Amino acid sequence: MVKLNKIYTRTGDRGTTALGDGTRLPKHALRIEAYGSVDEANAAIGLARLTADGELAAMLERVQNDLFDLGADLCVPETAKPQEGALRVIQSQVDRLEQEIDRMNVRLDPLRSFVLPGGTAAAAHLHLARTVVRRAERLMVALAEGEVVGEPALKYINRLSDHLFVAARFANSANGGDVLWVPGANR
Numbered sequence: 001m002v003k004l005n006k007i008y009t010r011t012g013d014r015g016t017t018a019l020g021d022g023t024r025l026p027k028h029a030l031r032i033e034a035y036g037s038v039d040e041a042n043a044a045i046g047l048a049r050l051t052a053d054g055e056l057a058a059m060l061e062r063v064q065n066d067l068f069d070l071g072a073d074l075c076v077p078e079t080a081k082p083q084e085g086a087l088r089v090i091q092s093q094v095d096r097l098e099q100e101i102d103r104m105n106v107r108l109d110p111l112r113s114f115v116l117p118g119g120t121a122a123a124a125h126l127h128l129a130r131t132v133v134r135r136a137e138r139l140m141v142a143l144a145e146g147e148v149v150g151e152p153a154l155k156y157i158n159r160l161s162d163h164l165f166v167a168a169r170f171a172n173s174a175n176g177g178d179v180l181w182v183p184g185a186n187r
Contacts, residue, residue, distance in 0.1 A: 020076035020086070030143045035074040037136035038157070042067040044132050045164075048125035056122070056167060059100050063160065066093050070153055074140070078148040089153040097159045104170040113180040115165075119172035126168035133161045 016024045017032060025032055042064050049060045072087040117127030137157045143149055172178050 020072065023077070030139065031074060031077070031147070034136060034139040034143050035071045037132060037139055038067055038071050038074065041129055041132040041136050041160075042071075044125065044129035048122055048129055048167075051120070051122040051125060052171065056171060059163075059167065062096070063163070066156065069093070070156060073150060073153050074143075078150060088150055089156045091152050091155075094152055094155045094159055097156065097163045101159070101163050101166050104166045108166070108169050108173055109177070111178075113182070115169065116179040116181055117168075118179045119168070119177070120175050122171035123168040123178075126164050126171060130161050130164035130168070133157060133164060137161065 015027055017027050018024050019031070045060050045064055045067070049057055049064070052060055066089070069087055070089050073089050076086040078086075078088075117131075118124050137154075140149055140154060140157055144154060169178055
C-alpha cells in the first residue's frame with residue numbers, strides 16, 4: 001500500500017506540503033495543523049504504550065493504527081464526488097472505542113473529584129496524549145466549520161479523549177488509584 005524509498009523530496013522547502021489528492025497547501029493551513037496534531041497524539045500514545053502491558057497495550061496499538069486512518073482521512077479532503085480509494089474513519093471504529101471504554105470503566109470506582117494527570121507512568125503519558133487529542137479535536141472542529149470533515153472522524157476524535165481518560169484511570173487502578181484534585185488544598 002505504501003512504499004517509501006526516499007524520505008526527503010525537497011518539495012516542501014518553500015513552506016507547502018501536498019495532500020493525498022495532490023493539492024498543495026501552506027504547512028500552516030488548518031487541515032495540516034489538524035492532521036499534524038493527530039500525528040502528535042499518535043506519538044504520545046506510543047510513549048504511553050512503552051509503560052502499558054496486556055489489554056491496555058493492545059487497545060493502544062489499535063488506537064495508533066486508527067490514528068493513521070484518521071490522518072489519511074484528513075489528508076484527502078471530502079468532495080461532492082467521493083475520492084476512489086480514500087480511506088475514511090467509519091462508525092465501527094467509534095463503536096469499538098465505546099465498547100473498550102465501557103469494559104475498562106466497569107472495573108473502576110466512581111469518581112468523587114476531578115483527576116490530576118498523574119499516578120503511574122502509563123497514566124501520566126495517557127493524560128498527556130488525551131490533551132493532545134483534545135487539541136486535534138479543536139482543530140478538526142474548526143476545519144469542519146469551513147470544509148467537509150466526516151462525521152465518524154469527528155466522533156472518533158471526541159471519543160478517543162474519553163477513551164484515554166478512562167485508560168489512564170484503568171492504568172492507575174492496579175497501583176493505588178487516581179490522584180484526585182483537592183479544591184483549595186494549598187490555601
